[in-house]
Amino acid sequence: MLTAEESRQIAAVSTRRHVSPGTELMSALNLHESCVALLRGVVKISRLLTDGRQQIVSLKAAPDLLGSPFAPPGEVSVRAVTEAEIYCVPRPALESIVLQNRVLEHRLHLRALEDLSEAEALLLTLGRKTARERIATFLLDMAGRFRSAELGKRCDCGLAISEPGVVDLPLTRAEIGDFLGLTFETVSRQFAALRKDGLIEFTDARRVSVKDRTRLRVAAGC
């Protein structure tokens, strides 16, 4: 995403941090003062209601940039899901780098449009799909993003051996619920139902194997 020169400029003004699961990466205070370059790990971006209900609006896996130097204010929480390595970049510094580099701004623009498209897909899921459809949709999404490292070792191209389709879920059942607008009990029950129907299999609670991708796609409702 960045050239060596750009990376150097950014690193020069940033602070590197290692964070554990659950750590809030941006407090409400510094949210508009810095962006975060995600070097390793997975983070969740959530919107909150005052009574504690929350909705995960986006999952980000390294390498990626969280926040935008131009993003409008918004009440979001950013927390590590796994162990993670990050750079905290002062917003003004990032802004000036981006404003000096047309191509870089164009790339950020494209990424914002992709994020928007992803958010719209999730809107369809939350607004119109059943619990079973949401879980199936989620599994297909995760299968495209978190293929297990065991099989398809070091195969960087996305088109690895897809039949074994083993996925390492980075989220707890409760987090999956917060992502899909469900309770963790419903998530657990729908996983059990898909397993009983032979669409998936679990080696343990966090490792799923997709047994029948075609039927899983049907179960996802499109």
Place this chain on the structure above:
Amino acid sequence: MLTAEESRQIAAVSTRRHVSPGTELMSALNLHESCVALLRGVVKISRLLTDGRQQIVSLKAAPDLLGSPFAPPGEVSVRAVTEAEIYCVPRPALESIVLQNRVLEHRLHLRALEDLSEAEALLLTLGRKTARERIATFLLDMAGRFRSAELGKRCDCGLAISEPGVVDLPLTRAEIGDFLGLTFETVSRQFAALRKDGLIEFTDARRVSVKDRTRLRVAAGC
């Protein structure tokens, strides 16, 4: 949004159209061949499931630009909600204009980030709010966007006399349901409940008056 010169450039390569409510503005065929400048009226952008379920992901009121010359492919439907006046702009033409104008691309970038923020707010609504909270949230949103023309005549600034708060809803009950992930019966019932509780009043089915903005905000759940 655009300078006179930019508008002229765009108009030169565009075709103007008047469309009636319900008209599809972009078929699946030309969706990636053109963008739409909305001059008058309101349109809805929806995502569809094969069995007919749909989710409105965004409402756009004139003046605005629909689609982006850089947007990734996505299965969306764009339909007029009210009578509308539009320019259809060939995508390559718009793309070249934007690529020649840094400031213009920056503005499109900012708009994409605002759209993303709006989409995230809707995600919270669809994922975590009750029917009553969704309707209250929707009314507050509409009150900020579609203040009735009767009061506050020709007052372009958004800060008009807000107490009378009369709103002209551009959507049918079914469309409101497609926006909020509810059925039209539930929309109708929740409107009735808010009316019974004295938070709002109807002069007719499409014209709402906000009687108690404070309690409506509480009802919106934040």
Place this chain on the structure above:
DNA sequence: CGAACTCTTGAGTGGGATCAAATGACGTGG
């Protein structure tokens, strides 16, 4: 070993969906 999590599973409830009917507004054509 106990505390704190995570996950599963069961039982019962309730909010919103579904099915159904009636009303009113509107335009169209006889």
Place this chain on the structure above:
DNA sequence: CCACGTCATTTGATCCCACTCAAGAGTTCG
């Protein structure tokens, strides 16, 4: 002008999916 069809809306009755409450097992960690 009225009869008619269409569409938007409201309201009632019933159903069911997902939520809630609860219990227990498996884990990790101090």
